[in-house]
Amino acid sequence: MNIPLSSIQLTGYAHGGGCACKIPPGELEEAVRGLTGQTHENVLVGLDDGDDAAAVRITDDLAVISTADFFTPVVNDAYTWGAIAAANALSDVYAMGGTPVTAINLVGWPRSELPLELLTEVLRGGMDIAERAGAPVTGGHSIDSPEPTYGMAATGIAHPDKLMRNDAAEAGLPITLTKPIGVGLLNNRHKQTGEVFEAAITTMTTLNKDAAEEAVAARAKAATDVTGFGLLGHLYKMMRASRVGAVIDHTKVPHIDGVTEALRDGYIPGGSRRNLDWVRPHLNVADGFSEDELIVLADAQTSGGLLVVGEVPGYPVIGETVAEHPGTVTVR
Incomplete structure (x- = not known):
């Protein structure tokens, strides 16, 4: 594919961009209605309140945080898009008060439309941000898809007693x-x-x-x-x-x-x-x-x-x- 990389407008290959391409909140809540209420003694944060990530107790002083986030291009520069997507995915771990420890790439790529050299730049941007977070990228999964899509599944750790969650707000603060x-x-x-x-x-x-x-x-x-x-x-x-x-x-x-x-x-x-x-x-x-x-x-x-x-x-x-x-x- 002989398309100059600098001439490719990535945002033109997607119907939406970034987190604005999410399923609307009302529709999403309707889709998952009835899927809550799972019980397990070690699940500290699960599906019930739509929190940023899941948290599972491993020991009395260790919880594992698990999350995933991906989206279509939000900017035209491939490296920058990868960096933004990685920072966005890791943010869910931080929102729970955790520390990211590893991440894996999630990729959808229109291989007949866009050169793989461009995907390399996306992945490089994501890897650099993960490196900055101290969370090595240790693998991933990719598919051939109609729109370019990139993000990460991230794993973090936190003390169970120091988790920040969306159901713990108190009045007067x-x-x-x-x-x-x-x-x-x-x-x-x-x-x-x-x-x-x-x-x-x-x-x-x-x-x-x-x-x-x-x-x-x-x-x-x-x-x-x-x-x-x-x-x-x-x-x-x-x-x-x-x-x-x-x-x-x-x-x-x-x-x-x-x-x-x-x-x-x-x-x-x-x-x-x-x-x-x-x-x-x-x-x-x-x-x-x-x-x-x-x-x-x-x-x-x-x-x-x-x-x-x-x-x-x-x-x-x-x-x-x-x-x-x-x-x-x-x-x-």
């Missing part, structure tokens, strides 16, 4: 967000125009390692990472699982540079609109709050930050948990 939001809007603009947003790439390739370690050191018990269901969607899931409510101040939520312009120019991903439609019945929104402001809060993120119930030094507090209106998010 601050809510911390460790990365700015808006990559869904910027990635959609990138796909349609080819513009590159370095600030978005930087945040997507930044591991949640430091944030997770600081959250565990602060004795946080509840956390999740902000990915395809957006800030509002993931916060709602955590509040619903924990049976408490949340109040957030939208002026405290940091945005990536360029998000306001992307919103103004209409580069709104379909996944972000679906997120808002799904979570809207569970929102209390202050009068005068615009639809555009809600869209940003529901924007489908890829490799987003951690949403921690508790104060994490060095990161912005965007709200607090409350006892009132359990399973509801109030936006003001």
